[in-house]
Amino acid sequence: MITVFSVVKDEVIKSTVATGVTTYRYALDSLYPLIDKFEEQRKVQRKKFYERLKADILRGCVMPPITLAFVNPAHASDPNSANIQGFVEENISEGYILDGMQRLNTLWDASNEIGFNPNGSLSVNVIIAERYDLLLYRMITLNNGQKPMTARHQIEMLTKGVLNIDHPDMVIVSEKETESAKPHGAFRKSDIAAAYTAFLTNSVNNENSRIIESKLDEILVGKVMDSDLTTSNVSFSHILDQVARFSADTISRDWLRLGNNLVGFAVGAKKSYDHLKMISKDHFRILTETFDDAFSALNVSKINVGKFRRELSMHFFANLDRYQDADADEITRVFFERTMVD
Numbered sequence: 001m002i003t004v005f006s007v008v009k010d011e012v013i014k015s016t017v018a019t020g021v022t023t024y025r026y027a028l029d030s031l032y033p034l035i036d037k038f039e040e041q042r043k044v045q046r047k048k049f050y051e052r053l054k055a056d057i058l059r060g061c062v063m064p065p066i067t068l069a070f071v072n073p074a075h076a077s078d079p080n081s082a083n084i085q086g087f088v089e090e091n092i093s094e095g096y097i098l099d100g101m102q103r104l105n106t107l108w109d110a111s112n113e114i115g116f117n118p119n120g121s122l123s124v125n126v127i128i129a130e131r132y133d134l135l136l137y138r139m140i141t142l143n144n145g146q147k148p149m150t151a152r153h154q155i156e157m158l159t160k161g162v163l164n165i166d167h168p169d170m171v172i173v174s175e176k177e178t179e180s181a182k183p184h185g186a187f188r189k190s191d192i193a194a195a196y197t198a199f200l201t202n203s204v205n206n207e208n209s210r211i212i213e214s215k216l217d218e219i220l221v222g223k224v225m226d227s228d229l230t231t232s233n234v235s236f237s238h239i240l241d242q243v244a245r246f247s248a249d250t251i252s253r254d255w256l257r258l259g260n261n262l263v264g265f266a267v268g269a270k271k272s273y274d275h276l277k278m279i280s281k282d283h284f285r286i287l288t289e290t291f292d293d294a295f296s297a298l299n300v301s302k303i304n305v306g307k308f309r310r311e312l313s314m315h316f317f318a319n320l321d322r323y324q325d326a327d328a329d330e331i332t333r334v335f336f337e338r339t340m341v342d
Contacts, residue, residue, distance in 0.1 A: 004085040013134040018084045018126040025118040035101045050106040057110040065123035066100035076130035098139045131235040170244035191259040195266035202227045204310035234273045246284045255288040264313025271318040294331035
């Protein structure tokens with residue numbers, strides 16, 4: 001078990017942060033399996049890189065703390081150490097390793113060597129966040145600059161945790177799941193991940209083939225850190241709830257299934273969420289039809305279609321209070337002005 005010593009509140013990510021200690025044996029039995037929880041986390045550093053740490057473990061070194069995290073609104077503000085310790089013990093299989101994946105792998109390697117002491121002490125920090133978005137924010141601040149866990153890998157990893165939609169009108173499938181058959185009306189998981197990235201960064205333009213991947217990832221991290229993620233009350237799960245609700249209408253669902261539309265909607269909906277949740281499914285269908293009518297009036301040979309579809313859908317839904325009753329002609333004029341190129 002993990003013995004919790006103290007509990008404080010992180011006011012930035014609105015989360016409980018506890019400090020505690022456990023044994024190497026418990027870490028191997030209960031924490032090490034968590035690094036295999038997601039495919040993206042299996043890309044570990046070459047073992048040679050951590051040979052020195054393994055040797056030091058066998059000699060009795062004290063490793064830096066592992067950071068373990070959970071998403072649980074009920075305990076995100078709980079100051080009671082005993083409660084937190086009990087929660088961690090009962091829900092350990094639901095945790096995420098935010099920091100220390102490489103160390104746990106090295107600990108596993110060391111455990112197979114003669115002279116390993118399973119009763120060695122390992123410090124553990126525990127973060128309990130009220131939502132995944134805030135957990136991801138802290139994950140990026142912990143792992144930024146480390147390889148090979150890029151910001152994109154981290155976002156993709158936690159996207160899986162966000163996808164807890166239980167709605168018959170919103171089916172989400174991975175690319176692998178569509179190899180043999182393509183479920184009619186299903187959302188692609190890659191599009192959801194792209195929408196989540198856009199939501200986190202407040203930007204619909206996070207891809208650029210002209211920028212090398214490492215620099216693009218650095219820019220992405222900067223966008224996340226500069227966004228309103230920690231001050232906004234709207235989470236990506238809230239956005240997905242609305243996507244699921246509107247997807248009961250097949251026309252709306254097909255509009256949202258288009259990746260560029262979904263990306264723009266995810267960012268725009270964050271700004272107009274209180275207004276959006278009052279919109280009926282029928283009204284939303286009319287909005288998507290108005291959007292497409294206006295967009296079809298643009299000369300596609302003169303614009304980057306994907307880029308402007310993302311930007312215009314973001315603008316359209318971010319300003320829903322202005323456009324909810326507008327006709328296609330009015331929206332066409334708006335779109336024309338916003339796509340004018342000098």
